[in-house]
Amino acid sequence: MTVVQEQERLQAMAHGEEPVREDLVLGNPTMRDVTARIASIVESKITMKYLATLSVTGAMAAWGLFALYYTITTGIGVWGLNNPIGWGWDITNFVFWIGIGHAGTLISAILFLFRQKWRTAINRSAEAMTIFAVICALTMVLSHTGRPWLFYWLLPYPNQMAMWVNFRSPLMWDVFAVNTYFTVSALFWFVGLIPDLATLRNYVKSSVAKKVYGVLSLGWTGSTRSWHHYEIAYMILAGISTPLVLSVHSVVSFDFTVGILPGWHTTIFPPYFVAGAIFSGFAMVMTLLVITREILDLKQFITLKHFENMNKIMLATGMMVGYAYILEFFIAWYSGSDWERWIFINRAFGDYAWAYWTMFLCNVVSPQVFWFKSARRNIPLMFVISIFINIGMWFERFTIIATTLHHDFLPASWGYYSPTWVEISIFIGTFGIFLTLFLLFAKFVPVIAIAEIKSIMPGAQPTHHHDHHGDAH
Amino acid sequence: MSTKPVGVIGEITDVNLTMKVAEKLRDAGFRNWDIYTPYPVHGLDKAMGIKRSILTYISFAGLLGGISTALGLQFWTGAVDYKLNIGGKGFFDWQFSIPIDFELSILGTAIFTVVGLFHLCRIPTWYNRYQDDESFKKATDDVFVVTIDADDDRFSATETASLLTNLGVGNVHLVHATAN
Structure with a gap:
């Protein structure tokens, strides 16, 4: 750090601004380098490697869509669901995918409000993952209705039976929560993209690309009069997304808690689900970013510092779900209810003990390595742990759903559930949809928020004339 | 010229x-x-x-619109238009209306904010008097x-x-x- 830079840093701190730590953007690029580096991904030739990957994910998606087609045309009898287990992989996958989305909103909204500048390198891709994950979640939840072409029955609309939906049902709340979440995330993402699409419009050479980005950027010019409104809009969207992200998984958890079944009817679920959602979301962001950073060569922007911070969040949220797992047992004992006590003993030692301990090892034990700085900065290790967490968080939802349902109040109606090939195919298919959309995004949309990165670079903001107007760019 | x-x-x-x-x-x-x-x-x-931008007022109007739609919809459909007795629960209670009140407030705020932003920034637009100037194009770069x-x-x-x-x-x- 030169003397001048040091002075600027101290000056910025004197103005109450968090100093820009140098290792957020490596190699001291100029602004033109940043534009060129990120925009050139869009202009680069499509490689065989990219096409090969895309065809694998596309095939997964196609296979899943075939299984969905088979389900819809035949009926959900082709799934392994039975009596008493009416929810299986369908709802497990739904909760799993909705949870994945939460990291994107956390990064884009909550970290924005907390002025965490490191979010700028990863927020764009994390927000994209949010939208794609919610698309997968909607696929799952629509297919499990059995007759998805009647999805509009879920909405309050005037109809020939003169009947309305039941607003007292948490399933109805879920319809509103998930659709609001999808709409708001998509709006937030698009608003964030507008300035970068304008940058691409002015950067790309091909006239087709120029037209496409020209239309998508809506004629954005970078006028200060527009930025003035833009920053307020971004602030408001971040402000409302923060309670939204906390509410969505809370509402999802109401699907369980408002039921009176042992193992579900518990007040800890909303915060426990939200922590788990953020935990799983960060794991998925980690898994994909480790790969994206390598393939697109974004080491300059996505640094070990970013990964270290994400690992800290995973450690923290992992501890929260671990606490919830243990506290659930205490509360079951403390409740004095025989049913409640028994369901938890059965969860850990019954038919699905294998699923429970997979969850426990992956979610509670494996992230503990992140107490060590060397582990937090070890990329192969964090990649493996992030996959463990993805697996563990899927099993968490499966454990909650299956263990409560498979042993009913009457031993005569106890059962066991295993998925059929159709459910497994649909799950693989959702991964195919998710990864295909992510690959298309990584190629054709700026994967890193160009304008935001520029705004945190050294020398980007005026050193004097500084006055605060409450934004965190 | x-x-x-x-x-x-x-x-x-x-x-x-x-x-x-x-x-x-x-x-x-x-x-x-x-x-x-x-x-x-x-x-x-x-x-x-x-x-100072008036966007905050537009957003606030969206919030009010969202919450009143939610309350109105749940009250009118449940307690006025077609009363359905489900488990003896109230036809309308503010307690059970909260999740949807909340979600529609957020939705209303978000939509008003984005539409308001577009209006205030005058986008989408197809034309800017400086659009073909080479200097002007550098404003999205550095x-x-x-x-x-x-x-x-x-x-x-x-x-x-x-x-x-x-x-x-x-x-x-x-x-x-x-x-x-």
Whole structure:
């Protein structure tokens, strides 16, 4: 750090601004380098490697869509669901995918409000993952209705039976929560993209690309009069997304808690689900970013510092779900209810003990390595742990759903559930949809928020004339 | 070129100079002028004398619209239009309405914010009088571009350009309308 830079840093701190730590953007690029580096991904030739990957994910998606087609045309009898287990992989996958989305909103909204500048390198891709994950979640939840072409029955609309939906049902709340979440995330993402699409419009050479980005950027010019409104809009969207992200998984958890079944009817679920959602979301962001950073060569922007911070969040949220797992047992004992006590003993030692301990090892034990700085900065290790967490968080939802349902109040109606090939195919298919959309995004949309990165670079903001107007760019 | 200029444009590369130019032009009393930047610059809106955005009021209207839609919908459908007794629960209670009240408030705020933003920024638009100027295109890369429109009362093709040059703005030149 030169003397001048040091002075600027101290000056910025004197103005109450968090100093820009140098290792957020490596190699001291100029602004033109940043534009060129990120925009050139869009202009680069499509490689065989990219096409090969895309065809694998596309095939997964196609296979899943075939299984969905088979389900819809035949009926959900082709799934392994039975009596008493009416929810299986369908709802497990739904909760799993909705949870994945939460990291994107956390990064884009909550970290924005907390002025965490490191979010700028990863927020764009994390927000994209949010939208794609919610698309997968909607696929799952629509297919499990059995007759998805009647999805509009879920909405309050005037109809020939003169009947309305039941607003007292948490399933109805879920319809509103998930659709609001999808709409708001998509709006937030698009608003964030507008300035970068304008940058691409002015950067790309091909006239087709120029037209496409020209239309998508809506004629954005970078006028200060527009930025003035833009920053307020971004602030408001971040402000409302923060309670939204906390509410969505809370509402999802109401699907369980408002039921009176042992193992579900518990007040800890909303915060426990939200922590788990953020935990799983960060794991998925980690898994994909480790790969994206390598393939697109974004080491300059996505640094070990970013990964270290994400690992800290995973450690923290992992501890929260671990606490919830243990506290659930205490509360079951403390409740004095025989049913409640028994369901938890059965969860850990019954038919699905294998699923429970997979969850426990992956979610509670494996992230503990992140107490060590060397582990937090070890990329192969964090990649493996992030996959463990993805697996563990899927099993968490499966454990909650299956263990409560498979042993009913009457031993005569106890059962066991295993998925059929159709459910497994649909799950693989959702991964195919998710990864295909992510690959298309990584190629054709700026994967890193160009304008935001520029705004945190050294020398980007005026050193004097500084006055605060409450934004965190 | 014989056509009348539509405005004058100039480039600045230093952010502190941009702030200074903004204050000078504001104090000189110009109205139809702007500074285009690749990213939001802290305090530049104030230096330009831009009034506080009314977007927060638009967003708040969205919040009110969302919550009243939610309450109205749940009350009218459940307690007025078609009363369904489900488990003896109330036809309408504020307690059970909260999740949907909350979600629709958020949805209303978000939609109003984005539509309001588009309206205030006058986007989508297909045309900008400077769009074919090479300097103007640099504003999405790494240059701060200052423009003063010819329809500003204080605009004068020669004096305004030299004012910008004297302030330290580089590559100052007049822009003429394109064919369309």
